[in-house]
Amino acid sequence: MIRNPGLIALASLALILVSGCKGGSSGSTFPSEEQQATNDLRNVVAGESLSGDPAAGRSLPDISDPLAQLGMKLFFSRGLGGDLDSSCVTCHHPALGGGDGMSLSIGVGSMDPELLGPGRHHSNAAPGFDGGPTVPRNAPTTFNVALWDRALFHDGRVESLGATPGSNGDDGQGIRTPDTAFGVADAEAGPNLASAQARFPVTSGEEMRGFTYAAGETNAVLRQFLEERIGDYGGGIGELVINDWLFEFQQAFGQPAGAPEDLITFENIVLAIAEYERSQTFVETPWKRFVQGDDSAIGLDAKKGALLFFRSIEDGGADCASCHTGDFFTDEEFHVVAVPQIGRGKGNGPEGNDDFGRMRETGDVDDLYAFRTPTLLNVEVTGPFGHSGAYTTLEGIVRHHLDPVATVAEYDFDQLDPSIQAFDMMTNTMLALDQLQANRDAGRPSLQDVDLSDEQVEQLIEFLRSLTDPCVKDRDCLSRWIPNAGTTNPDAVRLNAYDRYGHPF
Ligand code: HEC
Ligand code: HEC
Numbered sequence: 001m002i003r004n005p006g007l008i009a010l011a012s013l014a015l016i017l018v019s020g021c022k023g024g025s026s027g028s029t030f031p032s033e034e035q036q037a038t039n040d041l042r043n044v045v046a047g048e049s050l051s052g053d054p055a056a057g058r059s060l061p062d063i064s065d066p067l068a069q070l071g072m073k074l075f076f077s078r079g080l081g082g083d084l085d086s087s088c089v090t091c092h093h094p095a096l097g098g099g100d101g102m103s104l105s106i107g108v109g110s111m112d113p114e115l116l117g118p119g120r121h122h123s124n125a126a127p128g129f130d131g132g133p134t135v136p137r138n139a140p141t142t143f144n145v146a147l148w149d150r151a152l153f154h155d156g157r158v159e160s161l162g163a164t165p166g167s168n169g170d171d172g173q174g175i176r177t178p179d180t181a182f183g184v185a186d187a188e189a190g191p192n193l194a195s196a197q198a199r200f201p202v203t204s205g206e207e208m209r210g211f212t213y214a215a216g217e218t219n220a221v222l223r224q225f226l227e228e229r230i231g232d233y234g235g236g237i238g239e240l241v242i243n244d245w246l247f248e249f250q251q252a253f254g255q256p257a258g259a260p261e262d263l264i265t266f267e268n269i270v271l272a273i274a275e276y277e278r279s280q281t282f283v284e285t286p287w288k289r290f291v292q293g294d295d296s297a298i299g300l301d302a303k304k305g306a307l308l309f310f311r312s313i314e315d316g317g318a319d320c321a322s323c324h325t326g327d328f329f330t331d332e333e334f335h336v337v338a339v340p341q342i343g344r345g346k347g348n349g350p351e352g353n354d355d356f357g358r359m360r361e362t363g364d365v366d367d368l369y370a371f372r373t374p375t376l377l378n379v380e381v382t383g384p385f386g387h388s389g390a391y392t393t394l395e396g397i398v399r400h401h402l403d404p405v406a407t408v409a410e411y412d413f414d415q416l417d418p419s420i421q422a423f424d425m426m427t428n429t430m431l432a433l434d435q436l437q438a439n440r441d442a443g444r445p446s447l448q449d450v451d452l453s454d455e456q457v458e459q460l461i462e463f464l465r466s467l468t469d470p471c472v473k474d475r476d477c478l479s480r481w482i483p484n485a486g487t488t489n490p491d492a493v494r495l496n497a498y499d500r501y502g503h504p505f
Contacts, residue, residue, distance in 0.1 A: 037307065071274065080208060080226055101384075127210070130421075137355070149168060177196050240493070287463075306466075336357075
């Protein structure tokens, strides 16, 4: 907990008040500062109709389920990477907050495929090398992916057309993906948003496919190559020197005599991966305990931070909950926040290094530079922050929200890996700031500037830290989601991750 002399002074004052009440003969019921904050916060929680449990009412897999176990092995296998060098876990490791701890990811062609997190660099001998990270956006966490009901990806290009609360897209109304036009359901999306999403990393050159593998082939053909490789049938026979996947699929799907062509389909591959991801539900936070009645689950600073978070600006708050709504801390809508645009971008703008965000999908100019509101659960471990990962600290991203123009003007480039392309950051980000101002001028609900003291910023951050499930900071607790020496390794190309100091994750 961060303390400063002012807070200590306040805390002692509160103590004096408390003891004053107890010992006093006046019979005063003047509440302590802590009691006051608790009472105020209880009113706020009631007003927001929070339950504290964003997973309530959902049926979610357990990591011990056979399908989730199979999914874990696939998630960690480089067998799904075109050139056998990149896997899902390359950018979504449980010990790295379900992401990769980097502003912008590096998938294929890295100097060392098993070195994850800071220190990972693209090899200058590999295809696609341009000096910086080849992936244009920050890798969001896979934690709690089962709690999204509307959209995955920063621009929502995997989107449930029904968006039924509690459904994770599994409501029979279809899921749109990049394989279909905006608003049109993808018949192959599978049951939920996680299965629909998992069809795409393998198609992305810089994430998993490689710059030359199956060049020129459609997504459908590419996926066929991969299912045949994993299944050891058709054109994929012998591609994996060791291949025990059939036994694994037979066990997990409960079909001991199933044929590879029937069992090892891309549909089943993503089904298993999705169950693994959907088992990563980490919601046992101090905040949940507070909401469910334990007054002492969070400290006074976090309580004051929560009040700032939920209260409107007119009420002296910072109005964060107008977008970071509800128990999952997101409205699943798209807003312009103008986080600095760094990296190679999505091919937009005159230099091709800008990212138009949601407008890329809807074609609607009102969506220019809008990105999906992220959840804030476990945000303490899911940095760097924003769609581009431009802020590496919670303080940075929080201060940005409070005054984007001033914060961008003072942006500290030293927080970035020096290889990250940031030459046009100011030009591109100014355009996003202009869009934010235009939205404000047009009276559209927008991020507003908020004037907070340094102490209040600390309190907000302390509140955000109360949204961490302790499991995500505990390697022993996370070990159920990470293969160990005793876990079967069906193709012997599992990614055994370690950090830049050589320590295994
Ligand atoms: C090279 C890094 C990389 C690899 C490898 C990778 N991802 Fe990602 N992942 C990302 C990035 C970057 C995004 C965000 C992209 C965007 O929004 O445009 C993302 C987004 C996601 C999301 C959406 C999360 C959300 O909150 O919207 C999920 C789920 C996910 N990836 C799962 C997977 C799975 C499953 C695999 C393997 C099949 C995989 N990823 C492989 C980098 C990677
Ligand atoms: C107008 C809607 C809106 C409001 C109000 C808002 N946010 Fe955000 N917030 C967003 C969006 C959108 C993003 C993602 C921006 C991006 O991807 O570039 C974001 C990102 C964040 C992140 C980074 C999360 C991550 O995983 O990258 C944090 C932390 C955050 N907001 C905290 C706050 C706090 C604290 C407040 C109140 C001071 C607040 N937000 C108010 C919409 C909002």
